[in-house]
Amino acid sequence: GQSLEQPSEVTAVEGAIVQINCTYQTSGFYGLSWYQQHDGGAPTFLSYNALDGLEETGRFSSFLSRSDSYGYLLLQELQMKDSASYFCAVRDQDFNKFYFGSGTKLNVKP
């Protein structure tokens, strides 16, 4: 089976940097993805790491360590609009199912 753990809530101030961690246990690993979801909205894809290391996309970066079964999403220069829930996800290659963590609610304060 698949298991992903994230902190439930994180609070940071505008302009700061915040890191959201994700640890996973999977039977067959094919990369770690991150999604953003605003309240009542649809999750939207942010990033994907197949290999160890850091992937940067503008203010957002994502890191993966396969040996540690660990990844994180790094958000820089926080803006109020970044207040949302963030989910890490893995995919079961054999059956093409996506599994999501329980999500981290990010509160950005002025």
Add this chain to the structure above:
Amino acid sequence: DGGITQSPKYLFRKEGQNVTLSCEQNLNHDAMYWYRQDPGQGLRLIYYSQIVNDFQKGDIAEGYSVSREKKESFPLTVTSAQKNPTAFYLCASTTRTGGAWNTEAFFGQGTRLTVV
């Protein structure tokens, strides 16, 4: 514009009734999924389909049914057997590129179902 359309946005059901949630995509995606989200929770997989006329149960399929008669449509029926159906339901899709499944899933805007 291509995307996934879920309807209705809000749905109210009386206890004992079956209801059907619509999901239509014009992305020409092969695979479609239904997820359930409860307040403050992650997404749990109900059913998924990789090809027309074929679908598989996810982790919480009891009390739900689906069909995949057309590539673009994947309706979900919440039956009276589902004991706690009040939740936010999300439909998603993905496709293959060069034979390999893509890593990105596209989501609809969701249907909020409330049992009254």
